[in-house]
Amino acid sequence: MNLSQVGEFGLINLLNKKMIHSPAGVIAGIGDDAAVLQCPGDCWQLFTTDMMVEGIHFRLDWSAYFDVGYKALAVNISDIAAMGGRPSHGVVSIAIPGHTRVEDVAELYRGLKEIAGKHKVNLVGGDTVKSPGPLVVNIALLGEVTAGRAVFRSGARPGDTIYTTGNLGTAAAGLYLLSQNGVCPPELRDRVIRAHLRPEPRVSEGILLGSLEGVAALDDNSDGLAAELREICRASSVGCLVWEKALPVLPGVRQLASQAGTGVLDWVMNGGEDYELLFTLRPDRRKPVEEALHEAGIPFTAIGVVVPEPEGLSVERCDGTREIIAMQGYNHFAE
Template identity: 35%
Template structure:
């Protein structure tokens, strides 16, 4: 009997692939299962390889995604995976599938955004491929980078008692998307009405032009801090925390009162009758870094405006908890983005049950 992708999901598919794929080259150090593949490099460092794809109608809507911003975002989401390994991106290759509705000038705008991101993050665009598409636009990028062998950080290194820490704030990208979708709906109903995006600059930028946390990796170096595990937040805090715990053979507990949410994200969520905490847990696309550190390293981040401890790792394998503001315990569930679901779950207004 055939298996539908909707029932399997992205990570179910990855798990299925892992069972079938056995690397044979000595230069393959670590394959499927982390933010980037780890390849042999020099005596002092490994090479890193990551790839990501953005597909029109699945990952973006050109009715509200400026093409220059889209090109910029396409680069950022890829190099974020390199930073999640505690590494530095160095090169990218870009492949586009383009339908006839796109002009040369439109594609040039996409590349303009890509090249701006490359300049800001110190990355070279060194090649790729371009082909036609029967409909829409697809952007596929592979990012290549490096990491010192004593600095590399996998998802599976968390230990019982480690603190779970997040950079920045969460939920903004998702709420930016909600504002854009709302204004699109209004426009489609009445094309005489102009979109009202006033007062939403921060969350719109979080959605349309996110930034990878290169600065966090630089801060780790200055602090002499090496996380025990790390992942970038593309699918939501809950999903990523569970990934770290599961791959480390551990459990995790997150505390609602600790989750960092920007006031603009919080207020917009309330305007949409959404629970800001659930938005932060499950919204995704923030591209912040979620990492674990030993308790002995806490003083290195204590008081930093860039980092917030949101929970801790436990020895209770496959036990994922969420503690609300009233100290009630709930099962932590991953309800964020899944690229293989035909209709991704909405972020609901109820807390994790």
């Protein structure tokens, strides 16, 4: 079945059945020109949006439509998590090439529904148009954070310790396998490819970090460690020193980087799409915060220290030498 056989109205009716409707907080949802939502008085409302374009953010020759929908919402949820918040309501807009099958669009929405259910996100509307070019998916997402508890990029100060959750370079390894047909053990292959295609936003981790005194700056690692460190340092008017030997990288990912003929540091700094949380912590609060993270079962690693702005951004290599972090991370407009 193709889109012309169904028409816009029929497609919207079909997709409405794929979307999650929760009465909590929704005054008016799908069917009106805009969704009307309640916001609790003791919360701040967060609002983010991210767009994914076929051929730039995903490729359909190695991504299922389910994966595209899943990832499109995941990256938005990660932005809310990076503020210490909880996602709540989203609207989905898609521009669909005319040759797309209705079944494929339904699969995309099934991916959206899967991750929306995990994080109790209500999908309350959006827009659907025909595209003369690639498939485009855009999501605008609301979230909530306790008033006064949002964590910004601008809070880092010299002396803070820099941490990351989880492992780095994993999604870049998945992209390498997909794009270069690399070879590795099946278990590792499944793990790194899934990290690239279906990232898991760190919502509970972000909420916990936002509740802990001493967490000074917070960001999600979407564009690579170099880019995210640069964002925090720019916003906070500081510099940073990262310890290469401390970077948490799976042994199999290191082997893949060697197989690819590149240093794993490049994947960590420039690969992006790990969607782990990067945060800085006041030195006098390290012990209680680390204990809280351990108790919650959250993996984390201290990877560096915040320094005064004139010292710039640098990495201490495994051999003890220091290099300026010239790597920029992912740049949408790079040639």
